[in-house]
Amino acid sequence: MTMQATIVQAVNDALHTEMERDDRVVVFGEDVAESGGVFRATDELLEEFGTDRVVDTPLSEIAIVGGAAGMAMYGYRPVAEIQFSGFLPPAFDQLVTNASRIRWRTRGELSAPMVVRMPYGAGVRALEHHSESLEGAYGHIPGLKVAVPSTPADTKGLLTAAIRDPDPVLFMEPKRIYRSIRDEVPEGEHEVPLGEAAVRREGSELTVVAWGAMMPATLEAVEQSGVDAEVIDLRTISPMDAETIVESVKKTGRCCVVHEGPRTLGVGSEIIARINDEALMYLEAPVERVTGFDTPVPLLSMEDFYFPHPPRIVEGIERALSV
Amino acid sequence: MSDRESDIRASPAVGDDGGGEVRYLSQRNLEVPTHQIVSPDGSYDEGAIPDLDDEELCDLYRWMVTDRVFSRRMVNIQRRGELGTFGSTRGQEASIIGSAFTLQPQDWLYVGRAWTPMFMRGASMRDMILFWRGIEEGQQAFARQNSQIAISIGSHLPLVAGIAWGMQLDDADAVSTAYLGDGATSTGAAHEGINLAGSLGLPALFFCQNNQYAISMPFEQQSGANTIAQKALAYGIDAIRVDGQDVLAVYDAVQSARERVKNGDPVFVESVTYRLDAHTTSDDPTRYRDDEEVQQWEENDPIERYRTFLKSEGLWSDIDHDAIVEDIEAEFDEALAAANEFEERGVAEMFAYVYDDLPPELARQLDEFEELLERRPEMYDYIEQRPKG
Ligand SMILES: Cc1ncc(C[n+]2csc(CCOP(=O)(O)OP(=O)(O)O)c2C)c(N)n1
Ligand SMILES: [Mg+2]
Numbered sequence: 001m002t003m004q005a006t007i008v009q010a011v012n013d014a015l016h017t018e019m020e021r022d023d024r025v026v027v028f029g030e031d032v033a034e035s036g037g038v039f040r041a042t043d044e045l046l047e048e049f050g051t052d053r054v055v056d057t058p059l060s061e062i063a064i065v066g067g068a069a070g071m072a073m074y075g076y077r078p079v080a081e082i083q084f085s086g087f088l089p090p091a092f093d094q095l096v097t098n099a100s101r102i103r104w105r106t107r108g109e110l111s112a113p114m115v116v117r118m119p120y121g122a123g124v125r126a127l128e129h130h131s132e133s134l135e136g137a138y139g140h141i142p143g144l145k146v147a148v149p150s151t152p153a154d155t156k157g158l159l160t161a162a163i164r165d166p167d168p169v170l171f172m173e174p175k176r177i178y179r180s181i182r183d184e185v186p187e188g189e190h191e192v193p194l195g196e197a198a199v200r201r202e203g204s205e206l207t208v209v210a211w212g213a214m215m216p217a218t219l220e221a222v223e224q225s226g227v228d229a230e231v232i233d234l235r236t237i238s239p240m241d242a243e244t245i246v247e248s249v250k251k252t253g254r255c256c257v258v259h260e261g262p263r264t265l266g267v268g269s270e271i272i273a274r275i276n277d278e279a280l281m282y283l284e285a286p287v288e289r290v291t292g293f294d295t296p297v298p299l300l301s302m303e304d305f306y307f308p309h310p311p312r313i314v315e316g317i318e319r320a321l322s323v
Numbered sequence: 324m325s326d327r328e329s330d331i332r333a334s335p336a337v338g339d340d341g342g343g344e345v346r347y348l349s350q351r352n353l354e355v356p357t358h359q360i361v362s363p364d365g366s367y368d369e370g371a372i373p374d375l376d377d378e379e380l381c382d383l384y385r386w387m388v389t390d391r392v393f394s395r396r397m398v399n400i401q402r403r404g405e406l407g408t409f410g411s412t413r414g415q416e417a418s419i420i421g422s423a424f425t426l427q428p429q430d431w432l433y434v435g436r437a438w439t440p441m442f443m444r445g446a447s448m449r450d451m452i453l454f455w456r457g458i459e460e461g462q463q464a465f466a467r468q469n470s471q472i473a474i475s476i477g478s479h480l481p482l483v484a485g486i487a488w489g490m491q492l493d494d495a496d497a498v499s500t501a502y503l504g505d506g507a508t509s510t511g512a513a514h515e516g517i518n519l520a521g522s523l524g525l526p527a528l529f530f531c532q533n534n535q536y537a538i539s540m541p542f543e544q545q546s547g548a549n550t551i552a553q554k555a556l557a558y559g560i561d562a563i564r565v566d567g568q569d570v571l572a573v574y575d576a577v578q579s580a581r582e583r584v585k586n587g588d589p590v591f592v593e594s595v596t597y598r599l600d601a602h603t604t605s606d607d608p609t610r611y612r613d614d615e616e617v618q619q620w621e622e623n624d625p626i627e628r629y630r631t632f633l634k635s636e637g638l639w640s641d642i643d644h645d646a647i648v649e650d651i652e653a654e655f656d657e658a659l660a661a662a663n664e665f666e667e668r669g670v671a672e673m674f675a676y677v678y679d680d681l682p683p684e685l686a687r688q689l690d691e692f693e694e695l696l697e698r699r700p701e702m703y704d705y706i707e708q709r710p711k712g
Contacts (some may be wrong), residue, residue, distance in 0.1 A: 030537070030540065031538045031540065034540075034610070034611045035538070035607075035611050036610070037541035038538070038606075039604075056539070056540050056544060057476070058506070058509035058537075058540070058544070058545050058546060059476055059506035059507065059509045059510060059537050059540070060509045060510060060511070061510070061511075061572045062510075062511040063509075063511075071626045086475065087475060087476075090478075090510065090511060090512060092477075120690070124458070125407045125408075125410065125456070125709075127407070127408070127474045128475075129475050132374065162360050163613065181660050233630075234448050263688070264684065275439065292579040293673065293685075293688050293689075293692070294672070294677075294684060294685055294688060295673050295674055295677050295685070296677065298373065298457075298459070298672070298673050299457035299458060299459055300407045300456070300457025300709065301456055301457045301458045301667065301708060301709045301710050301712075302457075302670075302673060302708055303457065303671060304705065304706040304707055305670055305673060305692075305706055305708070306673065307705075309702060309703045309705035309706065310694060310703070311695070311699040311705070312698075312699075314693065315699070
């Protein structure tokens with residue numbers, strides 16, 4: 001059985017389903033309970049699961065993330081929300097210092113099976129700090145998993161997997177496409193394993209890798225370019241499914257990586273390194289990157305310039321094919 | 324050589340409770356007075372009126388009305404699609420104006436929900452419209468007045484402490500001021516900033532507008548503390564709690580605080596007020612609060628209360644309310660027209676000011692992007708530059 005849902009509805013559905021299945025799942029964050037979240041991602045959870053399991057927290061990112069880690073160590077399955085990814089930085093310390101290394105520090109005696117969900121990326125015409133895509137920075141933290149869905153079904157499936165995962169997972173939700181895609185989502189329990197990329201389109205001429213809010217733009221660009229491209233949705237930034245990329249590149253010999261975050265030290269750099277490690281001899285051209293710029297995301301009046309729109313991706317694809 | 328009598332820095336604790344029962348320090352035993360000059364029914368003690376001349380008393384009124392009209396107009400143009408979003412200050416006028424009226428041009432000011440203080444310091448309504456349209460020149464204009472708006476809640480308190488530190492080193496006749504909300508007091512950054520000020524004895528003034536909500540979160544749930552003012556005591560900083568609907572009490576409290584702060588005694592002021600409008604234009608407050616509660620605060624309107632005072636003082640006849648509103652509306656119309664003159668900018672703007680000197684890789688990215696935009700005009704199918712919101 002399937003239903004039609006947007007990405008934000010899929011988040012909500014996954015939370016409902018997992019809270020029903022496991023009463024150790026507790027949802028908290030700023031404005032998540034009484035008002036159902038600023039994007040309504042946690043709508044109706046309070047009504048269904050009550051004030052012990054759906055909790056409005058003080059305006060305290062450090063306590064939200066660090067508190068989630070502690071609660072997880074104690075045995076609960078917290079799903080914490082950071083209202084916008086631009087407000088995670090204060091809690092970066094708790095991710096780096098605690099959540100990501102509890103298992104390592106205690107030699108497996110304790111762990112922090114928790115999820116931090118947060119909308120990320122530009123495109124909603126908000127103020128400063130409401131537009132960044134820093135998955136590269138978060139993917140750099142050993143011990144932390146980072147997932148970024150791009151479809152409603154994957155949103156439900158990956159969030160479910162994140163909640164069930166024995167390790168901490170940062171779940172980055174592409175708010176630009178929160179409501180712009182409505183698609184089939186399986187009803188009831190639905191899990192999509194972390195660490196597995198998806199091939200969205202099979203092709204032979206080149207491989208294009210993208211994720212999150214870049215997926216629709218990438219598929220549109222591939223369509224426009226008329227190239228027989230294989231399109232991979234990375235889905236999990238860390239641990240990265242390099243195998244799927246490498247196998248595809250061995251077949252196509254060419255690759256273009258697309259991401260919204262800044263170019264320098266971005267996830268694209270790591271993907272290219274993995275291709276170099278495993279498939280260098282199969283490459284017929286240098287791997288191309290189409291990315292955000294190494295600048296802060298402009299405020300809303302010029303925000304649109306930042307995003308790697310389809311014509312930029314088309315050029316990246318053409319460059320990868322030109323040698 | 325140390326001038327201490329002994330070389331032992333910390334001596335062991337001396338017990339003084341006589342053993343017996345364990346005694347607690349408790350907020351229950353803490354008396355937190357609330358400063359008020361004009362009571363809600365408009366009565367006041369003549370002797371308590373702050374030392375302000377008639378012109379200044381009338382100015383307070385004009386600025387409060389400015390604040391209200393500005394919020395109303397901004398909400399209206401946001402609804403017409405001419406702003407990204409906007410956070411109204413309606414209900415907080417006495418709190419905002421009474422406090423900002425004490426500040427001097429040499430002071431630094433970092434605000435949360437308070438826009439008119441920027442105008443009082445010389446920024447224009449146009450600059451504020453630009454800010455809410457997401458145009459970087461807004462903050463640039465505020466920076467020229469040594470003012471900024473903090474979007475990451477609480478993040479500015481360490482900055483304000485650091486600015487105060489510089490003032491201390493300079494022996495400057497100035498204070499560094501942070502406006503913050505009740506929600507902001509729960510952030511780690513706020514704690515550390517206030518603590519630093521207390522630790523080093525910095526000329527920092529913390530003005531907290533407890534408007535009862537942080538988006539949907541009512542103050543009682545924000546913290547276990549009965550009041551925000553008492554939190555300051557933990558840092559060894561003196562605090563004042565003031566009725567934020569009473570402009571004279573706010574002025575009096577902050578004026579007194581500023582004097583102390585200037586001498587290196589940081590002060591924390593909690594101003595008890597209420598946000599009558601939505602958190603921002605994207606918020607729906609009916610999801611988390613009752614009309615009845617809002618109505619109660621509507622009836623505790625700070626402008627109304629001050630008007631009653633002005634009447635009692637015989638100053639109301641000096642004020643032409645309609646003319647003031649008309650002036651402000653005209654100022655806003657002009658500001659909007661000036662903001663609408665703001666031209667679309669080139670993409671170089673995105674790369675400007677990231678560094679003092681553009682590193683080669685960024686320069687390369689800019690060149691490449693400019694060329695691409697020329698080569699592929701279809702980019703503009705996806706890009707809308709919105710200098711008019
Ligand atoms: C660090 C941080 N976390 C979350 C947010 C999202 N947010 C914006 S305003 C706000 C509530 C602020 O409440 P308060 O400090 O009381 O100020 P008020 O809006 O009531 O003036 C929140 C949670 C933010 N801007 N910054
Ligand atoms: Mg507040």
